[in-house]
Amino acid sequence: MITSSQNHRVKLVRGLLGRAKERREAGAFVAEGVRLVEEAARANWSMKFVLYDESLSERGMQTVKLLTSLGVETEQVTAQVMDSLSDTETAQGILAVLAFSELPYSPAADFILIPDQVRDPGNLGTLLRSADAAGASLVLIPPGTTDPFSPKVVRAGMGAHFRLPLRSMTWDEIRQFRTTPASGRILLADMQGASCWETDLRQPLTLIIGGEAEGASPQARALASQSICIPMAGGSESLNAAVAGSVLMFEIMRQRKGK
């Protein structure tokens, strides 16, 4: 049982819950809570270790046992140590330290999402969760978007991180990446664009969603070949960035299903 907040694993977790730089240097990130650890286990995600405390539920203990039997190092910590670590108000008594690892994507990826200048971790996580549910094939994270492996993004992503390929790229890399023949159009979500209901979204495409505060970057605007919007009623001027992205992604799914 780990009782000291100066234990090297505890210190590592504290670092990983903090800045992106710490995560990059350690090549790892943290998933908190029973459900996320279960999702990581189900996805066979490479785990460095798991910490839990006495408050862990029966269901959570089952996961700990399963992971131990699979060779993952699991260690109990005191409730105090866990409290000092948890990023949430309603800690669930378990967290896993996961290795950075890139899910493969198909070279024929025909539905790519670029969340651009999305600074709010909750919004980015929600976008990833929706992208996963709407059948996106790949997400490219440009500079200026918040770190997709921060605890809040991972939590709001609800397991999307373990199913949906993500790549962090510079705009130059994105431009290069996107010159493959099959990559299709690049669409920018924009108030001034054509109605998404009157745009054919069935062919391969990349969708850029700008952040709430500043919208899309000049680089994103330069890259996009076309803009689309969600028509709106009344006096409202915009939608939450995660909502706008989600509505557009499910419209893509609807059209591709021929509904």
Add this chain to the structure above:
Amino acid sequence: MITSSQNHRVKLVRGLLGRAKERREAGAFVAEGVRLVEEAARANWSMKFVLYDESLSERGMQTVKLLTSLGVETEQVTAQVMDSLSDTETAQGILAVLAFSELPYSPAADFILIPDQVRDPGNLGTLLRSADAAGASLVLIPPGTTDPFSPKVVRAGMGAHFRLPLRSMTWDEIRQFRTTPASGRILLADMQGASCWETDLRQPLTLIIGGEAEGASPQARALASQSICIPMAGGSESLNAAVAGSVLMFEIMRQRKGK
């Protein structure tokens, strides 16, 4: 200039930023930030008073001048007093205390939203913002959903509060309200429902969206005549509640526009 945090107006604002009970008793709520105060002014919303500090932008000062000329009491406070009040990390140096006031709704309201057991203020505010943008006619707030006039909900609503009629009701009242002839079907968003793309949503309807943690209440389930879902790809099991509600509301709008 108000310099004391014991000033009666400052104390009132502090109360209104806190519990729902304080807002009910005072019959008032708070809108923070230049944009929200502008939206309230544009909607001709009844204002009790406005507080601002020296950090207020030029644009914000124009609004203060306009409101003063319209007879609203505006008072400068010290930056310290404002800091002690603001609920946000990035205060914008202005807040308005607004009277509770019920926007009228059409008796022919044909698109009613019921956010049920939505506990997260950000999610409720985002749902209101989307409902406004998707042309909903009325929102009914049942018991168990977070107070729509808390500062976080008002902020996430981005002005929806000033355009979209809201009513807090018990389930008995909702049942009664909904027995008017023109009120149409009651649809519950539910994973087990029929695809929203294969359900005709053009006729009058009420849409119930359950909260993230517990879903919809037994009362909501008893009231609903039909369930609809958003089809999902891959291993994902659910969407963020605000996202699910928004995708469904824009699907209603799409169908009604004949797209």
